[in-house]
Amino acid sequence: MVRERVKQMVCVEGWEPQEQMEYAIEAKKDAVYYIRVDESQNEYYWAREAESNIFGWIPVKCMKGNKKYANVESEIPVRDAYNSFDEAFDFPDFSKSNNWMSKCLTKEMYIKLRDRATPNGYTIDEAIQTGVDNPAHPYIMTVGATAGDEETYEVFKELFDPMIAGRHNGYPADFVQPTCLDHTQLNHDGFDEKYVLSSRVRTGRSIRGLCMPPYCNRAERRKVEEIVSSMSANLGEYHEDLAGHYEKLSEMTEERHEELINKHLMFDKPVSPLLRSGGMARDWPDARGVHLGDNETFIIWANEEDHVRIVSMQKDGNMKDVFERFCVACNGMETELKKRGYEYMHNEHLGYVLACPSNLGTGIRAGVHAKIPLLSQHPKFEEILINLRLQKRGVGGVDTAAEGGIFDLSNLDRLGFSEVQLVQFVCDGVDKIVELEKALEAEEDISDRIPEAIQTPW
Numbered sequence: 047m048v049r050e051r052v053k054q055m056v057c058v059e060g061w062e063p064q065e066q067m068e069y070a071i072e073a074k075k076d077a078v079y080y081i082r083v084d085e086s087q088n089e090y091y092w093a094r095e096a097e098s099n100i101f102g103w104i105p106v107k108c109m110k111g112n113k114k115y116a117n118v119e120s121e122i123p124v125r126d127a128y129n130s131f132d133e134a135f136d137f138p139d140f141s142k143s144n145n146w147m148s149k150c151l152t153k154e155m156y157i158k159l160r161d162r163a164t165p166n167g168y169t170i171d172e173a174i175q176t177g178v179d180n181p182a183h184p185y186i187m188t189v190g191a192t193a194g195d196e197e198t199y200e201v202f203k204e205l206f207d208p209m210i211a212g213r214h215n216g217y218p219a220d221f222v223q224p225t226c227l228d229h230t231q232l233n234h235d236g237f238d239e240k241y242v243l244s245s246r247v248r249t250g251r252s253i254r255g256l257c258m259p260p261y262c263n264r265a266e267r268r269k270v271e272e273i274v275s276s277m278s279a280n281l282g283e284y285h286e287d288l289a290g291h292y293e294k295l296s297e298m299t300e301e302r303h304e305e306l307i308n309k310h311l312m313f314d315k316p317v318s319p320l321l322r323s324g325g326m327a328r329d330w331p332d333a334r335g336v337h338l339g340d341n342e343t344f345i346i347w348a349n350e351e352d353h354v355r356i357v358s359m360q361k362d363g364n365m366k367d368v369f370e371r372f373c374v375a376c377n378g379m380e381t382e383l384k385k386r387g388y389e390y391m392h393n394e395h396l397g398y399v400l401a402c403p404s405n406l407g408t409g410i411r412a413g414v415h416a417k418i419p420l421l422s423q424h425p426k427f428e429e430i431l432i433n434l435r436l437q438k439r440g441v442g443g444v445d446t447a448a449e450g451g452i453f454d455l456s457n458l459d460r461l462g463f464s465e466v467q468l469v470q471f472v473c474d475g476v477d478k479i480v481e482l483e484k485a486l487e488a489e490e491d492i493s494d495r496i497p498e499a500i501q502t503p504w
């Protein structure tokens with residue numbers, strides 16, 4: 047079946063994104079319409095049914111570009127099974143599920159969304175696969191859905207908006223995401239290194255016009271790698287710690303890969319069921335790799351969960367240095383990307399657009415490995431973390447349990463606060479945690495020293 051056929055589209059030169067345009071369409075009234083044009087230039091427009099019930103000429107938002115196209119035809123076929131079987135019969139079994147997707151996706155919503163697709167053809171079934179296959183995670187509350195392309199968040203808004211609000215502390219659908227990558231605004235004198243063993247800040251970035259790791263094809267993935275590896279040689283111009291070289295995973299020996307994993311410099315094989323079900327293990331190890339800073343304090347991962355992951359880290363408690371290197375890198379990479387005719391996926395409401403809704407906004411995870419054997423056993427530990435907006439993980443990464451009282455403590459939020467604010471939460475929060483750990487060492491009662499909850503900005 048062909049769901050929709052765009053007969054003609056007109057986009058006038060000079061129009062800004064978000065401005066309305068009109069096109070003639072032959073399709074049924076309740077459909078959502080998509081257009082795909084001029085793939086050779088990576089330019090496309092997408093169209094969504096307007097609020098109004100006008101049928102025929104339908105106003106749509108112009109997302110990108112300002113070129114002139116006319117008489118464009120496009121067909122997005124959907125699989126036969128979507129016609130042969132009732133949507134309700136296809137609805138996943140959520141009886142054992144505990145992730146945001148399963149909480150938000152109602153049968154009615156699924157019925158509405160099942161035969162939609164993004165301009166690249168990403169469907170709701172693809173978006174929710176990771177959450178269907180992984181009903182509950184042992185250590186964290188996962189989102190349970192992935193984006194395949196930039197438009198996923200808009201096309202499946204009915205599901206993604208409530209999931210985003212659930213995961214991000216009620217983030218409102220009209221909030222403007224602040225961004226601040228000015229490292230001089232961070233106030234901190236360093237962590238107590240008796241407790242804090244290492245500090246790290248990472249983010250992800252997606253390159254506009256290329257599908258994300260859950261859905262990209264091999265060529266798109268290779269294009270990302272080509273861009274990252276070509277930038278690699280220039281990064282030293284921005285900060286001496288960024289200078290390094292690119293290593294392709296497919297050319298690494300098993301031993302070299304292990305060595306880098308053990309140094310926390312390289313991502314693991316896609317053993318995580320979250321990644322596998324999310325489509326991110328496809329074609330492994332093709333087009334994956336790492337830019338390794340010479341000092342091993344800066345890395346860029348190509349094609350792990352996101353097109354790029356930018357990581358600044360060092361084996362001490364100096365978060366200020368880590369954050370400075372991080373900010374310089376994010377900004378420098380943006381400059382390099384633009385030189386190559388690309389840009390990051392970004393919009394005002396969602397900030398930086400990434401493959402997992404948990405990372406939208408800043409994409410920042412600023413964290414430390416902290417030794418807190420006493421506080422982590424305290425009955426109020428969870429409450430303290432939530433009040434400080436911190437998340438705990440094991441030191442081997444998100445799928446590992448903590449051992450020996452050493453935890454990865456990082457900001458819980460990525461959206462609603464700026465980069466500087468979130469890193470500041472981690473600095474202040476971890477200082478507070480260390481203070482409470484010391485109090486417990488001195489056998490003091492901490493029950494009246496539980497920090498107050500950080501309020502949301504809305």
Ligand code: ADP
Pocket residue numbers: 244245246248307310311312359411413414415439441442443444445454
């Ligand atoms: P992320 O999604 O932020 O990259 P993961 O939990 O997937 O984090 O872990 C990725 C890798 O980064 C793992 O090897 C983990 O041990 C390492 N890592 C995370 N935080 C720190 C830290 N503060 N210091 C050193 N290594 C870290």
Ligand code: MG
Pocket residue numbers: 351444
């Ligand atoms: Mg990860």
